[in-house]
């Protein structure tokens with residue numbers, strides 16, 4: 001699998017609870033959260049006994065399940081789940097969510113779920129149009145104000161965080177609460 005960055009030093013996601021540091025057991029369901037930080041994206045996983053701390057920069061949350069350690073196969077990229085994640089961010093104007101949605105679109109494009117069609121400018125903002133493979137609809141995605149190198153870096157980070165663990169993504173829920181302040 002192609003990864004865009006090689007210097008990602010975070011512990012592999014989906015192994016331990018961020019709060020109590022307990023290692024997840026096989027088949028254990030836990031909550032995964034993705035934050036935007038000055039250094040890029042950061043993922044934190046929480047067991048069901050621990051409450052995630054209210055921290056700013058939350059861009060997404062989903063449930064994940066630790067797969068059995070005997071499972072040899074790499075974590076599958078769950079196209080369907082990440083596509084739904086992408087769809088639920090439509091119309092969300094918050095900058096962190098706009099950026100996150102664009103990166104999800106890049107990820108889905110790379111995985112051939114979305115197809116890039118064209119770049120358009122709407123109300124002075126660059127937007128990229130994507131078509132969904134095998135469907136009629138198109139999606140407009142606001143291009144965040146970041147340079148290509150930064151987008152590439154964040155995109156690689158995001159791919160590792162969403163797909164790099166031995167866990168399986170389940171039941172994604174874009175967080176509704178607002179990180180005000």
Ligand SMILES: [Zn+2]
Pocket residue numbers: 017018019020021022046047048049050
């Ligand atoms: Zn815990």
